[in-house]
Amino acid sequence: MITNDILYVGVDDKDIDLFEGQFVVPNGIAYNSYVILDDKIAVMDTVDKRKGAEYLANLEKALGDRFPDYLIVSHVEPDHASSVQLFLEKYPQAQLVGNTKTFQLLAQYFDLNFDNILTVKEGDTLLLGKHELHFILTPMVHWPEVMFTYDSYDKVLFSADAFGKFGALGAKEDWTCEARRYYFNIVGKFGMPVQTVLKKAATLDIRIICPLHGPVLSGDLSKYLDKYNIWSSYEPESEGVFIAYASLHGNTRDAVLALKEMLLSKGCPEVVVSDLARNDMAEALEHAFCYGKVVLAASSYNGGVMPFMEDFLHHLKGKNYQKRTVALVENGSWAPSANKAMTEILSQMKDITILDSPITLRGVMKDEDKKAFEVLADKLCIS
Numbered sequence: 001m002i003t004n005d006i007l008y009v010g011v012d013d014k015d016i017d018l019f020e021g022q023f024v025v026p027n028g029i030a031y032n033s034y035v036i037l038d039d040k041i042a043v044m045d046t047v048d049k050r051k052g053a054e055y056l057a058n059l060e061k062a063l064g065d066r067f068p069d070y071l072i073v074s075h076v077e078p079d080h081a082s083s084v085q086l087f088l089e090k091y092p093q094a095q096l097v098g099n100t101k102t103f104q105l106l107a108q109y110f111d112l113n114f115d116n117i118l119t120v121k122e123g124d125t126l127l128l129g130k131h132e133l134h135f136i137l138t139p140m141v142h143w144p145e146v147m148f149t150y151d152s153y154d155k156v157l158f159s160a161d162a163f164g165k166f167g168a169l170g171a172k173e174d175w176t177c178e179a180r181r182y183y184f185n186i187v188g189k190f191g192m193p194v195q196t197v198l199k200k201a202a203t204l205d206i207r208i209i210c211p212l213h214g215p216v217l218s219g220d221l222s223k224y225l226d227k228y229n230i231w232s233s234y235e236p237e238s239e240g241v242f243i244a245y246a247s248l249h250g251n252t253r254d255a256v257l258a259l260k261e262m263l264l265s266k267g268c269p270e271v272v273v274s275d276l277a278r279n280d281m282a283e284a285l286e287h288a289f290c291y292g293k294v295v296l297a298a299s300s301y302n303g304g305v306m307p308f309m310e311d312f313l314h315h316l317k318g319k320n321y322q323k324r325t326v327a328l329v330e331n332g333s334w335a336p337s338a339n340k341a342m343t344e345i346l347s348q349m350k351d352i353t354i355l356d357s358p359i360t361l362r363g364v365m366k367d368e369d370k371k372a373f374e375v376l377a378d379k380l381c382i383s
């Protein structure tokens with residue numbers, strides 16, 4: 001129970017292998033749905049049809065002997081809307097509520113009878129009894145049809161995918177880490193629309209946030225809103241250095257591990273290292289956004305850079321990566337090419353400062369290379 005009238009009817013998915021076909025979710029994922037019981041009953045979104053039967057059972061239990069009047073679709077992505085058809089087969093009298101874009105997209109997934117729909121616009125309201133729902137259109141957070149719904153009676157914001165996180169409900173894990181990995185990988189490209197929506201949210205008296213994934217948020221909401229403000233403005237969140245590397249034979253890896261020790265011995269507050277071939281790429285992307293200073297180190301490969309690094313840089317570019325200081329380290333045996341290849345991709349991003357004197361290793365790190373790394377560590381510690 002979220003409030004006296006709002007019930008949780010979502011489901012956990014702990015047997016999904018990859019979320020959105022690409023993200024590892026070691027603790028699963030929750031597909032959230034909520035019911036508002038008033039004179040009229042509104043259901044807030046459905047769930048992935050992978051869990052459709054379990055969802056309908058939860059819903060039936062919450063409804064008792066009543067029937068829903070409205071199904072509000074705030075986001076058409078199939079992890080939330082692929083049970084809409086199932087829902088309507090069971091509750092054909094329910095009216096579908098969405099905006100113009102909602103119904104355009106729904107029609108791409110379902111052969112639905114769209115006679116019984118209510119099309120809402122920004123600022124429209126729907127009275128259920130005591131509860132009045134206010135619709136707030138939030139295009140491109142992170143699909144074009146996405147909208148928030150604010151219940152002014154219980155002061156609850158139904159925030160679609162915003163403020164969501166990976167992990168089934170009850171997963172014993174920190175909110176920030178998995179919410180950040182979720183945000184940057186799924187919403188990250190859309191910082192501007194998120195900023196717009198945060199401004200709208202600031203005008204509302206919000207007591208509880210009900211996202212479509214992860215826990216319901218209550219208590220001091222400023223910590224979640226503050227994180228979203230930092231993330232969507234692309235500002236670094238933490239002091240420290242992130243080192244991402246891709247190494248064929250381990251020499252580049254050994255060099256950056258030595259660099260990590262140098263940084264820590266010079267007082268750098270935190271140094272996080274990711275092996276792009278072995279560690280979760282989505283987590284590496286999250287770290288790259290978290291810190292203001294990043295070292296990219298990679299072996300040269302076929303006149304370019306090792307593909308894991310190239311892939312990583314394309315991911316960063318796709319997520320609007322910006323406002324960071326980057327140091328480059330390459331390794332190559334006959335014609336080192338990694339720094340040039342990395343620079344080419346970085347130059348397509350906004351506000352990226354590449355530190356002078358990129359380092360070139362030729363095989364194993366030598367004494368003179370150590371000196372270059374000491375200089376780099378000093379630069380990263382002061383700049």
Ligand SMILES: Cc1cc2nc3c(=O)[nH]c(=O)nc-3n(C[C@H](O)[C@H](O)[C@H](O)COP(=O)(O)O)c2cc1C
Nearest residue numbers: 248249250251252300301302303332333334335336
């Ligand atoms: C398939 C392949 C392609 C390579 N291409 C290049 C290259 O274009 N230029 C170069 O200087 N070295 C090239 N190398 C050599 C590596 O970059 C070199 O061995 C480097 O020292 C590896 O660093 P690591 O030990 O960190 O992997 C290539 C190696 C392999 C296996």
